[in-house]
Amino acid sequence: MTVKLAGIFAPMITNFHRGSEDLDLESFGRNAAAHGAAGVGGLVICGSTGEAALLSEYERVAVLEQARKSAKVGSTILMGCGGESTRQTIQRAKDAKTAGADAALVVAPHYYSNAMHDTALRTHYTRVADASPLPVVLYNIPKYMHFKLSPALVAELSQHENIIGIKDSSGDLELLGGYLGSRGPQFTVLTGNGGQIVPAMKGGAGGGIVAVSIFGGALAVAIHDAVVRGDDAAATELQERMKPMAVAIVGELGVAGVKAAAELVGLAGGVVRGPLTDLDAAGRTRVRELLVAGGIPVAA
Secondary structure (H helix, E strand, C coil): CCCCCCEEEEECCCCECCCCCCECHHHHHHHHHHHHHCCCCEEEECCCCCCHHHCCHHHHHHHHHHHHHHCCCCCEEEEECCCCCHHHHHHHHHHHHHHCCCEEEEECCCCCHHHCCHHHHHHHHHHHHHHCCCCEEEEECHHHHCCCCCHHHHHHHCCCCCEEEEEECCCCHHHHHHHHCCCCCCCEEEECCHHHHHHHHHCCCCEEECCHHHHCHHHHHHHHHHHHCCCHHHHHHHHHHHHHHHHHHHHHCHHHHHHHHHHHCCCCCCCCCCCCCCCCHHHHHHHHHHHHHCCCCCCC
16 A cells, blocks of 8 residues: 555544543544544554553554444544564554554653664664555654754655655755655645645645644645645635634644643543643633634634
């Protein structure tokens, strides 16, 4: 199967039961189906918004299997497979293949961030791509990695036959531009910033993996479609509606903010897993106000 990295992908939240914090697979499955109904073409499982760092290996497989069962037919599913060791990352890619993923999204190891120079990263990603049964998508998120993948390294890695793209969540359009220089028939660049879908796509990005699509899927898809058809006025207007939500709900309030927003639009949100903390009443009120200002229908 050739994996096409284009359009809008929803990086799904992981749902937990209140109190026990056990997986709530039923709610997770309903959300997966709802994202497809909203027009989102792909899903990302076990990304940053999915609290991947807080899940066991068993739980990671369980949510992926549920996503495959519940997703709209034809949906592309990317699975977060990044680990702190090359060995672990390869095993996760193999497990993801078995559980139904279409591609592996691989964040760089970052616990030993000072040691993650280009030589180490080149070796790591090459070994992963050589061994992975799934095509590999690089993942640049300096907020959590505490460093960035260099455009020169990405250009090298883009030549590997099993590395098909990169998600850039830096929010740095200059850095994104450096990555866009590597795009080609085999290598696609996606933005991870919901406030920058328009400039990213105008620069050549194929779309985005954006957390705002969890609670504003139809709006994110409308932005993408407006850019594709060349309707600059509509794309700009829609992007301006979305940007404050991307900045505040996703960027500032994080996973708890996204889960609160999901609940307010009628999806399953629920609690975050400790040590993360849920929003207080003031935070939830702020999320509601941002959604209303962005034209997103919310529950009474």
